[in-house]
Amino acid sequence: MAAQINPSILSADFARLAQEARAVEGADWLHVDVMDNHFVPNLTLGAPVVEALRKATDTPLDCHLMIEEPDRWAPQYVEAGAGSVTFHAEAAAAPVRLAREIRAQGARASMALKPATPIEPYEDLLPELDMLLVMTVEPGFGGQAFLDIMLPKIRRTRQLIDKHGLQMWLQVDGGVSASTIERCAEAGADVFVAGSAVYGADDPAAAVRGLRQQAESAGAAHHGCAG
Numbered sequence: 001m002a003a004q005i006n007p008s009i010l011s012a013d014f015a016r017l018a019q020e021a022r023a024v025e026g027a028d029w030l031h032v033d034v035m036d037n038h039f040v041p042n043l044t045l046g047a048p049v050v051e052a053l054r055k056a057t058d059t060p061l062d063c064h065l066m067i068e069e070p071d072r073w074a075p076q077y078v079e080a081g082a083g084s085v086t087f088h089a090e091a092a093a094a095p096v097r098l099a100r101e102i103r104a105q106g107a108r109a110s111m112a113l114k115p116a117t118p119i120e121p122y123e124d125l126l127p128e129l130d131m132l133l134v135m136t137v138e139p140g141f142g143g144q145a146f147l148d149i150m151l152p153k154i155r156r157t158r159q160l161i162d163k164h165g166l167q168m169w170l171q172v173d174g175g176v177s178a179s180t181i182e183r184c185a186e187a188g189a190d191v192f193v194a195g196s197a198v199y200g201a202d203d204p205a206a207a208v209r210g211l212r213q214q215a216e217s218a219g220a221a222h223h224g225c226a227g
């Protein structure tokens, strides 16, 4: 399977969300950043907007919950139409139970790690997940500079996924652009969230195609990314 490019609607025009969602048709998933002003210092949208987006586009929704108490709230996002739900390791009270609940509802279960959170304590949890998200900026805002220091963590996460023979996806998010995507792909990522690099481009759909091509040339399609 090819590398996946997930445009982040955090960089879109929130007054024109439906059109902005359709502007990136051809993307693999639409990345929806849910922020509660507690887990991160920013506030975006909730389940009713996810439900509206679901009706506005055929692109599946990849919801990244940057919220406290994901154990309580994540199921609402599956009900609203998310095809993938990512909760944060730092916020989940019972990550195994939560991942199982998301999967039982019929969505893909994913867990995110903030830059300072190591992957190693979560090794035994990986089989419960469909995707692991390594944040490459501090969560909260689009348009930040990519943290190169996260590349070794991406590599170590890829090694753990391969060690266990898992088919799960490895997503990166934050500062992913034409200048950084190849480094992420070489390190082992196969799902790429890009906000400003897509919505800041004159032609967002062409930006998605360009990023995908770069990621695949750098090796992202060879990491065992399975649909």
Ligand SMILES: O=C(CO)[C@@H](O)[C@H](O)COP(=O)(O)O
Residues within 6 Å of the ligand: 008, 010, 011, 031, 033, 064, 137, 138, 139, 140, 141, 142, 143, 144, 173, 174, 175, 176, 193, 194, 195, 196, 197
């Ligand atoms: O989750 C986040 C930020 O917390 C990201 O999804 C950003 O929205 C990505 O934006 P760029 O760094 O690509 O501009």
